[in-house]
Amino acid sequence: MSHSTIALCRTPPYGSAIAREGLEAVLTSAAMEQEIDLLFLGDGIFQLLDHQSPEEIGQKSLRRNLLALPMFGIEQVLVCHKSLRDRTITLDQVQIPGVEVKTIREPGTLIAAYHCVLSF
Amino acid sequence: MSHSTIALCRTPPYGSAIAREGLEAVLTSAAMEQEIDLLFLGDGIFQLLDHQSPEEIGQKSLRRNLLALPMFGIEQVLVCHKSLRDRTITLDQVQIPGVEVKTIREPGTLIAAYHCVLSF
């Protein structure tokens, strides 16, 4: 794991640009065939919800970017168990077709095993 | 009180520019002889602490702006009692020479009596 990278997606979609710009960085990384794992935690969980309709606020759906993950070779995302629970969101609300959603109960131990952490 | 104004100072100094830019707006208002009251609440409380030394982070002391308040005719500031208590800060830590610091226990009722509220 000497050059393994994980991106922490902590911000909700739409209120600020950082969630979108974070995903763009992740997709670029995947497109360049660098292995990158994704951990959704905190309000980043909200990026995963289905039925987002941001057209009326003049934005494009961020979930569309997530639906593109398998095309970029990302077939698994990690989701923080406690973050889901704190927001009363169930695992079936955060599914992405073609992607395995794996819940993490000890995110600290997971993060410590990576060489590089990107934060968005 | 039909055109009375209050400024809510809620942000700590230095981490972002908003605390400074808020005080500049308040001083401009006072310089134009518009009555404006100041309520420090939340992390805005930290603006009032004595012995701030931001030279090494390349900023000017925000407390200096507060020391100028009497010169602009502002001789009283309001401070939220609960915000002080939550941060274990005592009233004697937030004194400004020439300015009466008045604690407020029901900020909501106070705010509702103003015509205009600025937020910084």
Add this chain to the structure above:
Amino acid sequence: MKFSLAVYSAPYSAQSASSALRFARVLLAQGHEIYRVFFYCDGVQNGNSLTAPPQDETDLIAQWQELQRRYHLDLVICIAAAQRRGVLSEREAKRLEKPAANLADGFELAGLGQLVDAVAHSERLVTFGG
């Protein structure tokens, strides 16, 4: 009713810049008056003419300009906040010996007094920040 808006957020970076524009549109459509829109803090970037979003994204600067032309809006950018953030008129660029200017048409630079004046002359002030 006579409104003024205070906008503290940069376009694109925060949604509140676009919420302000939407609110302004609905206000005007409902027959209300906008005395002034005052751009302060990072909000001064709403008047940066070099902003170039991709074609399939909203161009907030162009939309403010359109609204300004249609309703003769008073769109004021705080001059001190703008200098610190690199938004300059031709005149300011010359005075500060900077190589270019980037203040968008329809916006004007002025002092904080214009915010104080807006507060004094409006029945409502709505702030957009974050």
Add this chain to the structure above:
Amino acid sequence: MKFSLAVYSAPYSAQSASSALRFARVLLAQGHEIYRVFFYCDGVQNGNSLTAPPQDETDLIAQWQELQRRYHLDLVICIAAAQRRGVLSEREAKRLEKPAANLADGFELAGLGQLVDAVAHSERLVTFGG
């Protein structure tokens, strides 16, 4: 040791932009290497040449430029983030038919791939945001 920095905050608006500069200075003074500084999100404003802080305030852009000249730093601004926020090179201004350019000397525009490359080639990545 070989470091890269990722800077997400605009100068003046957030302290983290100035913390990044201070950290870079100490790194270099301690004999470490900076592979790249990548400016992303609002951090692209660190390369806005029209920034004109008052004379008694720190000019972060000038200080990055000075550090760049002295250590030949690779200061890269994300081109997509910069377009959305109005930071353009001469070439981009021409291509996008904008009236002026404001990319400061010493900085260059490039794609997000430069962040990915920095991650791959550095022993440490430190992010400055907020």
Add this chain to the structure above:
Amino acid sequence: MTLHIVNQSPFSSNALQDCLENFAQGDVLLLIEDGVYALQGEFFRAIPGARIYCLEVDTAARAQEATASAKPNVEVINDIRWVQLCTQHNPIVSWFR
């Protein structure tokens, strides 16, 4: 009576909590932008009986429509009602950090 407008997620920011600590009898709360994520939790116990609104476009953007309709004390409003709330109430306080 004050109209309080909150645009930050209560899971990330203290803006909503600060707002509720400054809520007076008769005040009204409007959730916009990321503020609508407050619908995912139990944040309104401090202001029983208060009128709470959330903006339709922001609620839809964030897939919070079902959560909103499940809260009996929350009303989803369009932009025209937003303007009306601003004319009907004063002062207007924005909690954006």
Add this chain to the structure above:
Amino acid sequence: MTLHIVNQSPFSSNALQDCLENFAQGDVLLLIEDGVYALQGEFFRAIPGARIYCLEVDTAARAQEATASAKPNVEVINDIRWVQLCTQHNPIVSWFR
């Protein structure tokens, strides 16, 4: 062992709390910028025994020197030690929102 860097006030933002929920045995915490306001409260009970540092210049800027020296588990460090912490630990995680 991870170096966690927090630059937001815990009274305004959930950054510190999120950080502490992602803290592993042996991890280290560095408070910078508005993060040093954590010294004004009791935020570190979740990580007993962990090494906690705060940056000298940011502590001085915010008049938090006395508070820092009153906390036995917190060490005030200069910028050179900051760089050293970054060389001694990996990965480095910034909590800035």
